[in-house]
Structure formats: C-alpha cells, structure tokens
Amino acid sequence: MTMIHNLGFPRIGARRELKFALESYWKGESSRDELQAVGAQLRQRHWADQQGLDLVPVGDFSFYDQVLDMSFTLGNLPGRVQGFHGDALDNYFRVARGRSALFDPQHLLCCGGVAAGEMTKWFDTNYHYIVPEFTVGTQFKLDASRLLAQLAEAKAQGVRAKPVIVGPVTYLAIGKAKDDSDKLALLERLLPVYAELLDTLAAQGVEWVQIDEPILVTELDADWQHAFNVAYHQLKSAKVKLLLATYFGPLLDNGYLAANLPVAGLHVDAVSGRDDVLPLLNLLPAHKVLSLGVISGRNIWKTDLTAVLDWLEPLADRLGDRLWIAPSCSLLHVPVDLAQERKLDAEVKSWLAFALQKLDELRVLGRALSDGRDAIKAELAANAAALSARRASPRVNNPAVQAAVARIDAHLGRRESPYAARAAKQAAILKLPKYPTTTIGSFPQTAEIRHARSEFKAGRLDEAGYQAAMRAEIERSVREQEQLGLDVLVHGEAERNDMVEYFGEQLDGYAFSQFGWVQSYGSRCVKPPILFGDIRRPRAMTVEWITYAQSLTSKPMKGMLTGPVTILNWSFVRDDQPRSASCKQLALAIRDEVLDLEKAGVRVIQIDEAALREGLPLRRSQWQEYLDWAVECFRITANGVRDETQVHTHMCYSEFNDIIASIAAMDADVITIETSRSDMELLDAFENFQYPNEIGPGVYDIHSPNIPAREHIVQLMKKAAERVPAERLWVNPDCGLKTRQWSEVIPALARMVAAARELRAAA
Ligand code: GLN
Ligand code: ZN
Numbered sequence: 001m002t003m004i005h006n007l008g009f010p011r012i013g014a015r016r017e018l019k020f021a022l023e024s025y026w027k028g029e030s031s032r033d034e035l036q037a038v039g040a041q042l043r044q045r046h047w048a049d050q051q052g053l054d055l056v057p058v059g060d061f062s063f064y065d066q067v068l069d070m071s072f073t074l075g076n077l078p079g080r081v082q083g084f085h086g087d088a089l090d091n092y093f094r095v096a097r098g099r100s101a102l103f104d105p106q107h108l109l110c111c112g113g114v115a116a117g118e119m120t121k122w123f124d125t126n127y128h129y130i131v132p133e134f135t136v137g138t139q140f141k142l143d144a145s146r147l148l149a150q151l152a153e154a155k156a157q158g159v160r161a162k163p164v165i166v167g168p169v170t171y172l173a174i175g176k177a178k179d180d181s182d183k184l185a186l187l188e189r190l191l192p193v194y195a196e197l198l199d200t201l202a203a204q205g206v207e208w209v210q211i212d213e214p215i216l217v218t219e220l221d222a223d224w225q226h227a228f229n230v231a232y233h234q235l236k237s238a239k240v241k242l243l244l245a246t247y248f249g250p251l252l253d254n255g256y257l258a259a260n261l262p263v264a265g266l267h268v269d270a271v272s273g274r275d276d277v278l279p280l281l282n283l284l285p286a287h288k289v290l291s292l293g294v295i296s297g298r299n300i301w302k303t304d305l306t307a308v309l310d311w312l313e314p315l316a317d318r319l320g321d322r323l324w325i326a327p328s329c330s331l332l333h334v335p336v337d338l339a340q341e342r343k344l345d346a347e348v349k350s351w352l353a354f355a356l357q358k359l360d361e362l363r364v365l366g367r368a369l370s371d372g373r374d375a376i377k378a379e380l381a382a383n384a385a386a387l388s389a390r391r392a393s394p395r396v397n398n399p400a401v402q403a404a405v406a407r408i409d410a411h412l413g414r415r416e417s418p419y420a421a422r423a424a425k426q427a428a429i430l431k432l433p434k435y436p437t438t439t440i441g442s443f444p445q446t447a448e449i450r451h452a453r454s455e456f457k458a459g460r461l462d463e464a465g466y467q468a469a470m471r472a473e474i475e476r477s478v479r480e481q482e483q484l485g486l487d488v489l490v491h492g493e494a495e496r497n498d499m500v501e502y503f504g505e506q507l508d509g510y511a512f513s514q515f516g517w518v519q520s521y522g523s524r525c526v527k528p529p530i531l532f533g534d535i536r537r538p539r540a541m542t543v544e545w546i547t548y549a550q551s552l553t554s555k556p557m558k559g560m561l562t563g564p565v566t567i568l569n570w571s572f573v574r575d576d577q578p579r580s581a582s583c584k585q586l587a588l589a590i591r592d593e594v595l596d597l598e599k600a601g602v603r604v605i606q607i608d609e610a611a612l613r614e615g616l617p618l619r620r621s622q623w624q625e626y627l628d629w630a631v632e633c634f635r636i637t638a639n640g641v642r643d644e645t646q647v648h649t650h651m652c653y654s655e656f657n658d659i660i661a662s663i664a665a666m667d668a669d670v671i672t673i674e675t676s677r678s679d680m681e682l683l684d685a686f687e688n689f690q691y692p693n694e695i696g697p698g699v700y701d702i703h704s705p706n707i708p709a710r711e712h713i714v715q716l717m718k719k720a721a722e723r724v725p726a727e728r729l730w731v732n733p734d735c736g737l738k739t740r741q742w743s744e745v746i747p748a749l750a751r752m753v754a755a756a757r758e759l760r761a762a763a
Contacts (some may be wrong), residue, residue: 001687002316002323003368004053005291007210007245007267008289008330009046010355012519013061014337017040019523024064026097026523033091039063043150047159052363053582054161055208058154060330063089064096064522067129067568068117069176070166071506077135077140090144094356095128096522103590105345116178119521123248124618125298125333126570127530128521132175134183140193142592144200148596151204163201167213167244168194168231173224174215186232187227191234193681202239210267214481216258217249217269218618219598225257229408247293247329249618250276256283259349261668263287270326271296276313280317281531290319293328294365295358300334300516300530300572302353302390303361305383309368316369317318325365331355334514336528347509348532351390391576398508398534405584412591413574414636415643422643422669429603429644430556434763435731435756436487436715438696440650441560441606442736443477444745452498471548478552480746485753488556488604491549493738499562499608500570501529506541507534507589510571531571535585540596547600558648559597563609564590564633570611578616580629585631598641605637606648607668613653633665652680652735656685664691672696674734676708680719687723695724698734698749699755705740707747713755724762731756 012018021038024030040293043061050056060100062069071077072092077084077126084091093099100167109250117130128170147163154161168190174185215224250256250273256264259280270277270292277292284290294312295303316323319701337353353361364379373380415422452469457463475490496502504510510529517525550557564586573582590607597605612634618625638647649668654675656663661673675682675697683697697720700708702719713731720729731752736744 001321002325002366002369002690003054003321004362005053005162005324005326005358006050006057006331006362007247007297007326008057008060008292008332009050009065009210010332010334010335010336010519011042011060012525013042013045013513014340015527018063024522026093032087033519035063040153043153043621044157044484047154049161049263050359053359054160054324056154056159057210057330058150058159058161059163059165060332063092065129066091066130066164067122067166067171068096069146071130073143073147073165073197074190075143075169076132076134076138077118079135090462120174121614123217124614124616125248126520126614127332128528129174132187133172134172134175134177135179136180136181136185137176138186138189138191138557140186142193142196142200144197146199148204149203151201151206155204161206162208162243163211164210165197168235169224169227169607170215172212172227183668184223184284185229189232192230194231195235195238196758198235198238198240198242206240207390208265209244210245211263212245212247213247214247216246216251216254217273217622219335220254220257222617225254228257228261232263236262241265243289243291245291247297249273251280254278254618255280257355259283259288260285263288265291265324267293267324267326269293269328271298277315281315287322289322291324293326295361296575297327297329297331297358298333299575300352300354301440301575302351302383302386303358304387305361305364305368305380308365308382309373312365312369321578323367323369325362327362331358333518334358335513337515339512340515341516344511347389347393347395348530349355349462350386351532352530355394376644380392384761394532395509395531396576398536400533401536401588404588405581408584408588409635413632415641417643419667419669421462422646423694425643425724426603426646426669427457430488432487432647433756433760434726434727435759437731437753437756438486438488438558438672439481439490439732439749440495440702440734440736441490441558441608442496442738443480443494443739444491444742445475445738446473446487446493446742449494451475457500465601470545474545475547475552478549478557480742481749482553482555484749485748486555486749488558489543489549489553490558490560491543493560493736495545497723499566499610503530503541503562503567503590504531504571506539507586508536508538509585512533513642516572526570528572531568531573531582533574535582535589537589537592541593543596543600544594546597546602550602557602559594559602559605561590561593561597561605561607561637563607563612563649564637565630566609566611571617580633582635583629583633587636590637596639598645603644604636604646604648605641606650607634608650609634609666610650612651613655613659616659619735623659627659631662634668638666638668648666648672648757650735654682656682659686660689660691664693666697668693670694670696670730672698672730672732674698675720676701676716676734680716680723682722683720691724694728694730696730696732697724699752700733700736702737702740705744707744708751710751710755710758713752714758716757716758726759731759 025035243265306314456466473494501724648670
C-alpha cells in the first residue's frame with residue numbers, strides 16, 4: 001500500500017485568522033491567551049482537514065516563521081536578546097519584529113529595545129524567513145517545548161503525527177555568521193542538540209520525523225556535501241525514522257549524496273524534478289522509502305491525475321510499500337481553500353486547486369495506487385474533463401497572441417540608435433539641469449484614496465465619482481511637485497491598488513481570487529493574480545491618467561508602467577507553457593502601452609522591474625538562461641520607442657554585482673535603484689562594469705520615516721560622482737513613496753531638491 005502524507009499546511013487560516021489575531025495582539029487589543037487560542041483552533045482545524053492521510057505534519061504551524069521556531073528550538077537566539085525576561089512568546093516576537101525601547105518602558109534598561117532579525121527569501125519562493133545568526137561562540141541548547149506541546153495536541157486529536165523540523169545542514173546554510181566566522185564549524189556543536197531532539201520525540205512515541213534539507217537542490221561545494229555525510233551519520237542512531245525532505249528542484253549532482261545518506265526515507269520534488277526521479281531510483285538503497293512529491297505545492301492548478309498515475313504506477317510496481325506520495329513541498333505557498341471563492345468565474349475556477357483541493361487529489365491518487373483506477377473512475381473522469389476543457393478553452397488560447405509571439409525578432413528589442421545618440425536628442429527636448437530630480441512613481445496612499453477605493457468597490461461611489469477623486473489626488477501630487485521644484489514629475493499612482501494587480505485587471509488572460517492569500521512573512525500576506533491564458537491588452541491602460549497629469553504641468557511627466565518580468569514573478573503563472581513564453585506575451589502587451597503613451601506625447605516612460613532579481617533560479621548554472629529571456633522581454637517592452645523618448649527603469653534592490661551585464665543589456669536610458677543604505681558602495685558594480693547609461697542612485701531610504709539631511713544627500717551624491725560621471729547621475733529617493741505620509745514626503749523631497757541645487761551650483 002502506498003502511503004500518502006503532507007509536508008506542511010498553510011498556517012495563516014482560510015480567512016487569514018492568524019494574521020488578524022497576531023496584529024490585534026501586537027496592538028495590545030487582545031490577550032496572549034486569545035492569540036494562543038486562535039493558534040490552537042487553526043492547528044486543530046488544519047489537522048482535521050488532513051484527515052485520511054497516513055502521516056500529517058506537526059510543528060509546521062508557526063506564529064511567525066518556521067525557521068525562527070527552529071532557532072528557538074535549538075536555543076540559538078541572537079546575543080542581543082539573550083538577557084530577555086518575560087514571556088517566551090513575546091521574546092519570540094521581539095526577535096521577529098524588533099522592538100524600540102520606547103514601546104517597552106518596563107524593560108527600558110534591561111531588554112527593551114532590540115533590532116529585528118534580518119529577513120530573506122526562503123529559496124525561490126516569496127516566503128521570507130528570519131535568518132539564523134551565528135558567531136564563532138554560538139552555543140546550542142534544546143528547547144523542545146513548542147514541538148512537544150503541538151505533538152500532545154495532535155495526539156489528543158488522534159492525528160498520525162509526523163513532526164517537521166529544518167535539518168541541521170540547511171539550518172546552517174541559510175543562516176549568517178555575523179562575525180564572518182565559519183558556520184560549518186558549528187556543526188559539531190549543533191548535532192548533539194538535534195540528536196537530543198530526535199530522542200525526545202521518540203520518547204513521545206513518534207515513528208517518523210520529516211527533516212527538511214532543501215539546500216540539497218542547490219549547488220553544494222565539497223565542504224557542504226561532507227557536512228551532510230557527517231550530520232546524518234551522527235544522527236543515524238536516533239530512535240526515530242528520518243524522512244529527509246528536499247524540494248523546489250531536482251537534486252541533479254547531489255542525487256548520489258542524497259540517496260546514500262543513512263536515513264530511512266527520502267522525499268523529492270517530482271514536479272520540478274520529475275526527470276531526476278528515474279536515475280535516482282537506481283541509486284537508492286533497497287530498504288529506503290522514496291516519497292515522491294507529485295502534486296505541485298507552488299502553483300494553483302489542478303494536477304493531471306491520469307498523467308501522474310501513468311507515470312507512478314510502474315514505480316509503484318517496482319517500489320511496493322517503499323513508495324509514498326505527497327505534494328512537492330509544503331502547501332505553505334498556496335492559498336487554503338478554493339471553495340470559498342465566490343467571484344472567480346466558474347470556468348477558471350474549474351481548472352484550479354488550492355491546498356485543500358490538492359489534498360483531495362492526493363487522496364484520489366492514493367486510492368488509485370492502493371485499490372486500482374476503477375475505484376476512483378468518477379474522480380479521474382472529472383479531472384480529465386476539467387483539464388481538457390482548460391486546454392481547449394478559447395480564453396486560454398488566443399491564436400493572434402501566439403502568432404505575435406512567433407513573429408518576435410531581434411529588431412523588436414533594439415532602439416534606433418545607441419545610448420549616446422539618444423541622450424543628445426533627449427537632452428535637446430527635455431532640457432533638464434544637471435543632477436535632475438525625480439521620484440519613483442507613487443505618492444502617499446492617503447485616507448481619501450483608500451476611502452474612495454473602498455466606496456467604489458462597495459458600489460456607493462460611481463465610476464465618475466471615483467475618477468474625479470483620483471484626478472483630484474493626481475492634481476494634488478502635481479501641484480506639490482511643482483512647488484517642490486522637481487524636474488521630472490510623476491502622476492502619483494493614486495488609481496493603482498497594486499503595481500501588478502492594476503495591470504492584470506486590465507489584461508485578458510488574468511483572473512483574481514478573493515481569498516487566495518499566501519503568507520509572505522509574519523502576518524503579511526499577498527494575493528498573487530492568476531495568469532491563466534494568452535495575454536492580450538484590449539485597450540490602453542494608463543494613457544488617460546498620464547495625459548491628464550501632463551495637461552496640468554509644463555514639466556515632463558513620466559508614464560509609469562510595471563514591466564513584464566515583475567508582473568510574471570509576482571503572479572501565479574501557467575504550468576502549460578514555459579515562464580518565458582508567458583513573459584513574452586506580457587512584454588508585447590506592455591510594449592503596446594509604451595507605444596500608446598509615446599503617441600500621446602509622453603516623453604519619459606518608466607518601466608518598473610522591481611522583481612527581476614527575484615526570478616533568478618536557485619542554481620547559478622541556470623541564471624544566464626533566465627537573465628537572457630528576462631532582458632529580452634524588457635527590451636521588447638521598452639525599446640520600440642523613438643530616440644527622443646527617454647526610457648527609465650526602476651529596481652528595488654541593490655545587489656547588482658552578479659547581474660550587471662544583464663542590467664546594462666536592458667539598455668534603459670536611466671535606471672533608478674536602491675543605494676542609500678549602503679553609502680553608495682553599491683555603485684561599485686556600475687563603476688567596475690563601466691555602466692554606460694544614466695543612473696539615479698536612491699539618496700534616501702523611503703522605508704523609514706526619517707527626513708534625510710540635505711548635507712547627507714549632497715555627500716552621498718558626491719560619493720556617487722566618484723563612481724559615475726556626474727553628467728549621468730539623477731537624484732531620487734530609493735523607491736515609491738506610497739507608504740509614507742505627505743508630511744514626511746514634502747520636507748524630504750524639499751531637502752533632496754535643495755541638495756541637487758547645491759550640487760549644480762558647485763559643479
Ligand atoms: N512605481 C512604483 C512606486 O513608486 C515602484 C514600486 C516598487 O518599486 N516596488 O510605487
Ligand atoms: Zn522600488
């Protein structure tokens with residue numbers, strides 16, 4: 001009999017109950033007991049939802065982050081919080097979120113103020129974890145209380161519990177040595193604590209423990225490979241069986257290593273690593289369980305159950321009881337329940353599966369393998385019907401779009417002239433001063449904007465009233481910018497709820513869920529739009545707003561667009577064609593918008609690629625392929641304009657060293673980036689590469705309410721001018737100003753403009 005199991009369940013709740021409970025607790029509006037009660041209810045409900053599985057994850061629930069949980073389990077708290085007294089959960093939140101001493105008057109002197117742990121992306125997902133911190137002196141000490149408590153709850157509920165923990169090698173690999181010491185040297189100290197943890201679980205009657213080692217899908221050097229051997233040979237004597245779980249990609253050259261570690265079972269991602277499975281079978285020792293993740297934990301599509309069975313049945317014959325099946329990874333990365341969706345149209349809905357529906361698919365596959373396909377004839381037929389309807393739907397297939405993609409050739413992505421020639425023509429038209437000033441696009445999302453939007457959504461404000469409210473906001477932004485004396489203006493993006501959703505809503509091929517939330521970090525969730533079909537732009541999306549804004553001023557107004565790569569990276573995308581194919585369709589649609597803006601007289605067009613870097617594959621060997629098509633898509637979008645039209649792009653990060661050649665290949669006339677926090681050192685990449693076009697290094701951090709000093713901005717720009725010729729520098733903030741207040745934005749920009757004037761005068 002094939003066992004079915006799950007690697008992890010979304011913890012946030014179908015209606016984001018955990019989010020609201022956390023935020024209310026943090027605001028002091030509810031008690032710790034109330035928060036704990038919500039946690040217990042969610043765990044109970046989610047275990048009940050997983051009924052019928054042979055093994056159910058325990059310990060996957062978290063009040064903030066499973067990696068931070070692991071740090072607490074291992075007693076690895078950052079030095080700055082080790083003197084903490086008070087409630088353990090509050091201390092946990094202090095590490096997660098940081099705390100200013102002012103909020104904590106009782107602990108002002110002892111343990112009040114503390115910086116939050118650093119946060120970073122969990123592999124190539126949009127989930128962010130709290131980075132474990134190490135120093136040469138880091139010591140570990142077991143605290144199994146959280147796991148034991150959840151295990152006891154699970155037992156009381158009759159759950160077939162499989163505790164889930166982050167494995168020791170991955171734990172070290174994803175952490176950071178604060179003193180640049182060798183993290184791997186800590187392995188020796190770490191392993192006894194893991195051994196103690198496993199024995200503690202065994203004492204509770206646990207048979208299987210899932211130990212997550214996703215680092216195995218990345219490129220590992222010899223030291224890290226060796227660490228795997230050391231770790232698992234030492235944990236071999238544990239009194240539980242270990243299921244070593246890998247996911248997010250194929251094992252490739254780590255296959256031999258993973259197959260031969262002394263554990264009882266191995267889980268692999270058989271969605272993104274399907275081709276890897278057969279070679280792995282030949283490496284796997286004859287006693288070992290192989291768990292195949294056959295249902296994608298990363299997307300929202302129904303699984304092709306017949307195709308999976310065609311592939312699985314011979315493996316089941318070969319492996320017998322040693323075959324288990326599961327989702328490819330934790331279901332943390334998908335929304336909870338499709339059944340809640342009321343507005344999603346029935347056709348698109350019939351193609352989708354969220355976490356609960358994916359578990360249903362798993363049960364069906366389990367029965368097929370145990371009892372034969374006849375036992376689930378109806379389910380298979382319904383699944384096949386939905387899939388073939390999707391394949392044939394005219395909403396998925398638009399021959400005109402496919403033909404346009406097929407016609408893409410190199411000239412589509414090429415400007416008329418090289419940068420230098422363009423720059424001269426643009427300068428003649430735009431007549432900008434040296435060190436021109438601009439902003440990144442959005443201005444504060446005021447209470448008025450939010451109110452108008454919610455009234456409009458609720459049907460209490462009509463279309464005309466909504467448009468008028470947004471126009472009033474645009475006018476306000478333009479007036480403020482003129483007052484401030486900025487050189488290139490923006491309309492402020494009042495009409496946009498979100499930089500991806502706004503465009504998705506206007507494109508054919510996109511759908512939106514009501515409750516399709518996925519945890520991004522802590523209580524923060526995102527609701528990625530669903531790209532389901534060929535992308536077509538039925539009509540212009542931004543031209544009216546931008547031309548209205550331009551009509552209010554004689555200064556150049558930037559047309560603001562989100563680029564194809566960012567739209568793609570922040571959506572749930574199709575699984576029936578490569579990502580690059582969807583991206584090209586988006587590129588053609590946004591290109592048409594660019595050309596319409598140009599036709600309408602807009603002379604500066606910014607195409608944001610905030611998330612370009614996020615799409616980098618986990619393995620470096622695959623980076624170039626991604627960068628090639630991503631850059632091509634940007635170029636298709638941007639480069640159809642005349643020389644006189646100035647193209648800007650914006651990126652929300654600062655690590656450019658390893659991708660600078662691709663950034664340059666995009667050939668935007670101007671790029672604005674985040675640099676203020678690094679003291680302009682990040683411009684080194686641009687200097688070393690001799691980046692040829694214009695750059696606006698962000699001169700102040702918009703994430704902080706602090707108003708930057710003029711002298712500081714001047715100083716930063718002087719540093720920038722040591723690296724990039726002053727003629728090619730712009731002066732702008734780090735990112736959009738949507739999260740700030742006008743009362744912060746006005747003085748900050750006033751100082752920025754004053755700094756630019758000082759620089760000009762000195763030049
Ligand atoms: N134009 C967008 C804004 O200003 C860019 C946001 C971003 O880079 N994340 O809000
Ligand atoms: Zn940004």
